[in-house]
Amino acid sequence: MSTPDLEGFQYVASEKDGQRLEGRYRIIGLLGTGSTADVYLALDEVDQVPVVVKWLIDSAAQNRQVRARFVLGAAAAQSVNHPAVLRVLSIEDSVEPPYVVLEALPGEPLDDYLERTGPIPQGPALELVRPVARGLVAAHSAGIVHRDLKPANLFLVRTPGAAESVKLIDFGFAKDTRADPDAGPSSVNLVLGTAQYMAPEQVLAEPVDPRTDIYGFGIVLFRILTGHLPFDLEQSVDLFSHQLYSPTPPPSWLVDGLDPQLEQIVLRCTRKHPSNRYQSMQAVLADLERVAANREISDLPLTRMPDLFRPRHTSGLEAAEALAAHFKTEPPPATVRYDPGSMGH
Numbered sequence: 001m002s003t004p005d006l007e008g009f010q011y012v013a014s015e016k017d018g019q020r021l022e023g024r025y026r027i028i029g030l031l032g033t034g035s036t037a038d039v040y041l042a043l044d045e046v047d048q049v050p051v052v053v054k055w056l057i058d059s060a061a062q063n064r065q066v067r068a069r070f071v072l073g074a075a076a077a078q079s080v081n082h083p084a085v086l087r088v089l090s091i092e093d094s095v096e097p098p099y100v101v102l103e104a105l106p107g108e109p110l111d112d113y114l115e116r117t118g119p120i121p122q123g124p125a126l127e128l129v130r131p132v133a134r135g136l137v138a139a140h141s142a143g144i145v146h147r148d149l150k151p152a153n154l155f156l157v158r159t160p161g162a163a164e165s166v167k168l169i170d171f172g173f174a175k176d177t178r179a180d181p182d183a184g185p186s187s188v189n190l191v192l193g194t195a196q197y198m199a200p201e202q203v204l205a206e207p208v209d210p211r212t213d214i215y216g217f218g219i220v221l222f223r224i225l226t227g228h229l230p231f232d233l234e235q236s237v238d239l240f241s242h243q244l245y246s247p248t249p250p251p252s253w254l255v256d257g258l259d260p261q262l263e264q265i266v267l268r269c270t271r272k273h274p275s276n277r278y279q280s281m282q283a284v285l286a287d288l289e290r291v292a293a294n295r296e297i298s299d300l301p302l303t304r305m306p307d308l309f310r311p312r313h314t315s316g317l318e319a320a321e322a323l324a325a326h327f328k329t330e331p332p333p334a335t336v337r338y339d340p341g342s343m344g345h
Helices: 064-078 110-117 122-141 210-226 237-245 260-269 281-292 314-327
Strands: 025-033 037-044 049-056 088-092 099-103 107-109 154-157 165-168
Touching: 025 049, 049 064, 064 088, 064 099, 107 110, 110 154, 110 210, 122 165, 122 210, 122 281, 210 260, 210 281, 237 314, 260 281
Parallel strands: none
Antiparallel strands: 025 037, 037 049, 049 099, 088 099, 107 154, 154 165
16 A cells, blocks of 8 residues: 655654544644644554544643533544535544644645735635635534634645645634534634624624624635735724724725625625625625626625614623724614524624
């Protein structure tokens, strides 16, 4: 049997080299380290393909919340079967510390590519984001909200002899909407995500649903098309205030000749009130397909005015009022009745 090609993987020797996991995964070297996990390149000696082992470090494994999020995030990704979603091959949470085995992807994260090349022209951008939209359709159909869409979590896969593809990775902040919404590490009152891509409901630690990912997808699309973020600030009170109260600026301010319909998709994804956004990723994908085929997209009028997210919980209302005072604007009215079927009514 031939030795798998390990070109494109940059790794260094580690003390775990040669260790076998589950009788089939042999550690080859260390790919990188993070604040909570070390990442190793390994060889699947059964299928003779490279794989990645993501292993919690001891201190992170002792943190119950970090440990639970690590395992639940891997389980969320494993429940989504789609070519545009990273495959999780194994989850070992009964060992100390726990680890997960993932398919190995040669290539680079999209954020590295954007930093090096700048914005992507409209045609290639549409080719790039439509598979991502399809992957999100599959995730949402499986009951999973990713909750951390950003270029760093989109991986450009470059396999010799094959066309470049993109995969959605890192479900560490994912929400399984099939579970009890107030159970586990994805419950209300936890601000999870990356601030520059957060929907208003995330900023206020309110419940999330697939429309939260639609907001993040719109911010990602803005960044791909313009090379910038709509609110290009470090995490701060100012940034959170913009995410709550400032409409997304039109991408055409930064890109000449942008198709107005593609711009409308960005702006519709990033409306503040979830009921004003696209109501499903399938609807977003349908409009992306129409733009790619030079067909007209349909209207999507506002159904809630003003376009502001209305908190449902006291903590969210208090946070919204504090941010409004900082921003010198009027806070949104609170929602009187908790309605699980309609976020932010």
